[in-house]
Amino acid sequence: METPKGYKAGFVSFIGRPNVGKSSLLNAILGHKVAIVSDKPQTTRNRILGVKHLENGQIIFLDTPGIHKPQHKLNEYMVEVAVRALKDVDAVVLVVDCKEGLTEEDDLVIERLTEVKCPIVCALNKIDLTNLERAESIREQIEQVLKLEAAIPTSAVTGEGLRELVDKLFELMPEGYPFYPEDMITDQPEHFMAAEIIREKIFHLTRQEIPYSTAVVVEDIKDKGDVVVIDAYIFVEKDSQKGIVIGKEGRMLKKIGQFAREELERIYGKKVYLNLWVKVKEKWRRKEGSLRELGYYLKKE
Ligand SMILES: Nc1nc2c(ncn2[C@@H]2O[C@H](COP(=O)(O)OP(=O)(O)OP(=O)(O)O)[C@@H](O)[C@H]2O)c(=O)[nH]1
Ligand SMILES: [Mg+2]
CATH class of the missing domain: 3.40.50.300 (P-loop containing nucleotide triphosphate hydrolases)
Known part of the structure; x- marks a missing residue:
């Protein structure tokens, strides 16, 4: 080239x-x-x-x-x-x-x-x-x-x-060839982007330890033509946190889901069904294995 x-x-x-x-x-x-x-x-x-x-x-x-x-x-x-x-x-x-x-x-x-x-x-x-x-x-x-x-x-x-x-x-910057094609803005996989958007809403809507104790994993994204269906898990470290993220009568989870869905719909340019589940993964921030499962690991240098 x-x-x-x-x-x-x-x-x-x-x-x-x-x-x-x-x-x-x-x-x-x-x-x-x-x-x-x-x-x-x-x-x-x-x-x-x-x-x-x-x-x-x-x-x-x-x-x-x-x-x-x-x-x-x-x-x-x-x-x-x-x-x-x-x-x-x-x-x-x-x-x-x-x-x-x-x-x-x-x-x-x-x-x-x-x-x-x-x-x-x-x-x-x-x-x-x-x-x-x-x-x-x-x-x-x-x-x-x-x-x-x-x-x-x-x-x-x-x-x-x-x-x-x-x-x-x-x-x-040094002279050289382009590293990425003209139309590429980021290298983040779709699943990661969706999980980050959900995590951002948790950062906006919750307080104290909750945002820090939370990780989000998007399990599945299915484009069904006029609608995109996204399944995601929100992981927290203990039961009490699960209660807070779900909220009274499920109100907090609904709000997180609503804000994330609105942004995802703008990105996809179509309707999004966002299914969210909250799960406890005991002390995940302290455990190597859990961090790895949640995608927080680096390759050895
Ligand atoms: N007024 C003002 N607010 C800013 C500016 N840049 C960032 N902010 C605000 O500062 C806060 C932190 O912004 P982030 O971009 O998340 O900061 P960060 O350095 O990436 O933070 P970490 O990811 O936690 O390391 C947000 O509330 C932003 O809206 C700025 O130039 N002016
Ligand atoms: Mg930042």
Whole structure:
């Protein structure tokens, strides 16, 4: 295959502590929702790939779980996913939250990045909630420890700085052949996407330990012509949590199902029947075998 002269293609990871807006930035840059988002930390659990197609190249973005101090095996897995995404990429975007400022968790991330060889661009995110002076002072704090290729105030909400961020990253990409075809935005299997959408609604609708104790597995997706039938299991860690997810007279489960179904119908462009079951998988976040069954495992390096 002949690539046009000057065609560039490369990989970029979003790295940062939980809740700074990594997934939101990815979605905003792509103009397409590929990663779920919530106002609670530790929403993303896997590496999410999204391809930004540009006139003379492509940037393959990897969204990652927020780096934090792991408490369970699930969290160890999440942090490992993020750390692995620092390898074999052409640039890293360190995402920070300008409103909240730098926390101990940001220090953990920044420390990790001191060992990274590729260029690092900082997205001073949530600039819509604060001002440029604050962003500048955060940049200065980071640059005391870490060499940055650039630091760009961004907002995943207003779109500010996103063009500049993409342009800067594209400058850093190597020449090469495209990795993905023009029409491909993500590599996520359909079952995974549907499960994530359901999990997002659980993050939105439930509180405290519930979102964290929940995993979703889509068992079956059947396209029956004018309707898509989806069967999914919601796993929790104990009976009391099952009661909460189902809710009084089944109201909570109904709400989760309704919100997920509405979004799935927009994606499929047709009617969706969503069958949800809630099951207990004792302490699944602590057990290697359960994590594996739920799809949270990494190949050995
Ligand atoms: N105002 C404002 N809110 C933002 C911006 N970016 C993200 N948010 C909000 O911040 C919260 C966290 O966003 P996420 O994209 O889920 O953050 P994340 O870094 O992917 O979080 P984890 O997956 O938990 O690591 C959500 O409520 C977003 O709507 C932004 O630029 N401005
Ligand atoms: Mg995320």
